[in-house]
Amino acid sequence: AQKITQTQPGMFVQEKEAVTLDCTYDTSDQSYGLFWYKQPSSGEMIFLIYQGSYDEQNATEGRYSLNFQKARKSANLVISASQLGDSAMYFCAMRERLYNFNKFYFGSGTKLNVKP
Amino acid sequence: GAVVSQHPSRVICKSGTSVKIECRSLDFQATTMFWYRQFPKKSLMLMATSNEGSKATYEQGVEKDKFLINHASLTLSTLTVTSAHPEDSSFYICSAISGTGNYEQYFGPGTRLTVT
Numbered sequence: 001a002q003k004i005t006q007t008q009p010g011m012f013v014q015e016k017e018a019v020t021l022d023c024t025y026d027t028s029d030q031s032y033g034l035f036w037y038k039q040p041s042s043g044e045m046i047f048l049i050y051q052g053s054y055d056e057q058n059a060t061e062g063r064y065s066l067n068f069q070k071a072r073k074s075a076n077l078v079i080s081a082s083q084l085g086d087s088a089m090y091f092c093a094m095r096e097r098l099y100n101f102n103k104f105y106f107g108s109g110t111k112l113n114v115k116p
Numbered sequence: 117g118a119v120v121s122q123h124p125s126r127v128i129c130k131s132g133t134s135v136k137i138e139c140r141s142l143d144f145q146a147t148t149m150f151w152y153r154q155f156p157k158k159s160l161m162l163m164a165t166s167n168e169g170s171k172a173t174y175e176q177g178v179e180k181d182k183f184l185i186n187h188a189s190l191t192l193s194t195l196t197v198t199s200a201h202p203e204d205s206s207f208y209i210c211s212a213i214s215g216t217g218n219y220e221q222y223f224g225p226g227t228r229l230t231v232t
Contacts (some may be wrong), residue, residue: 037223045211047223084213108158
């Protein structure tokens with residue numbers, strides 16, 4: 001089974017609107033971390049937001065919030081007030097701890113296009 | 117946030133030659149570094165996990181004799197693509213974690229390798 005699933009290969013959103021990018025994960029660990037990264041066309045991976053498995057509140061970072069539903073194993077990214085500069089690939093990732101080493105898994109990504 | 121540099125950013129080499137890519141954590145000590153490969157419009161594929169002072173752990177299907185990884189210090193890991201072939205052309209990204217906090221990965225800017 002895939003560890004991280006992003007079911008939306010591409011998304012369009014109107015500038016200034018909010019958009020939700022979906023992410024579901026699969027793990028049997030009790031302690032894990034969930035991350036979202038943005039990758040613009042230049043290629044660098046930009047960290048956006050982190051959610052720990054024991055965090056009871058949804059993480060927020062400026063216009064980014066993570067809708068964490070532990071029972072459903074989902075960690076959707078919500079971008080409020082979209083801007084043209086938000087157009088990029090977005091990757092959901094999960095960290096597990098395996099034999100005292102950290103292991104990271106990435107989803108297939110969602111390409112977001114913000115329309116003016 | 118923490119800074120990871122990668123050098124070179126772009127390299128073109130001839131088939132049969134070897135190429136070395138450096139990954140440095142500039143303002144923290146990286147207990148673990150990761151090397152990823154990314155094909156166009158695809159997700160990151162983990163190649164290997166590099167722990168300082170020990171041998172790298174390669175993912176299934178990644179040839180350890182072809183992709184030599186050295187993590188000689190807490191701030192430097194190198195990936196050497198030996199006897200490069202055109203099919204090795206790709207975007208290679210390194211990342212580092214400090215082993216504390218959320219174990220967030222800090223990514224380098226990536227290296228675009230083209231083998232002619």
